[in-house]
Amino acid sequence: MLFEKKLFPTLMAKSFRDVTPELVRVMGIGSLICDIDNTLVTYDDPEPTPEVREWFAAMEAAGVRIAFVSNNAKERVDLFNSSLGYPAYPKSGKPKKKYIFEAMADTGTDEKTAVLLGDQLLTDAAAANNAGIRSIIVPPINDKKTLFFRAKRAIERPYVKKYLKIHGMLGTEE
Numbered sequence: 001m002l003f004e005k006k007l008f009p010t011l012m013a014k015s016f017r018d019v020t021p022e023l024v025r026v027m028g029i030g031s032l033i034c035d036i037d038n039t040l041v042t043y044d045d046p047e048p049t050p051e052v053r054e055w056f057a058a059m060e061a062a063g064v065r066i067a068f069v070s071n072n073a074k075e076r077v078d079l080f081n082s083s084l085g086y087p088a089y090p091k092s093g094k095p096k097k098k099y100i101f102e103a104m105a106d107t108g109t110d111e112k113t114a115v116l117l118g119d120q121l122l123t124d125a126a127a128a129n130n131a132g133i134r135s136i137i138v139p140p141i142n143d144k145k146t147l148f149f150r151a152k153r154a155i156e157r158p159y160v161k162k163y164l165k166i167h168g169m170l171g172t173e174e
């Protein structure tokens with residue numbers, strides 16, 4: 001079905017921590033083009049947590065290049081990235097693919113090796129599909145409770161359900 005093609009990720013995992021060096025090897029991941037909010041940290045974490053920093057270090061050690069493509073404001077993205085210094089695109093307008101391509105260029109990767117990591121089907125998985133790259137989607141760490149966010153989640157819920165029924169979810173956390 002058309003919408004499934006547009007919204008289904010390549011993989012659903014329980015957490016960014018389930019993207020391990022082993023998974024990097026198996027999937028042939030050259031770069032992770034990362035969403036920030038609710039994928040790596042909550043909206044209320046202005047900077048990376050120690051856990052996120054450790055994970056970035058492990059990904060870099062596994063040969064993965066990192067970039068950020070966020071729909072959030074420049075100030076938020078710049079502050080989060082200030083100690084990391086990765087290529088970063090705020091206000092990226094996902095599901096548009098424009099900045100996915102910019103991030104691929106920055107990381108020296110292409111459609112075969114770049115993977116988008118995010119928490120929303122409607123923006124993140126759709127952007128990856130629009131750009132012709134793979135995606136890993138994790139459940140939101142702590143969703144905003146606004147009507148807009150609840151509506152977006154309600155739209156994607158049947159697709160998440162269907163995806164999980166067919167493919168299941170990677171990860172060992174309870």
Ligand SMILES: [Mg+2]
Nearest residue numbers: 035037038119
């Ligand atoms: Mg997000």
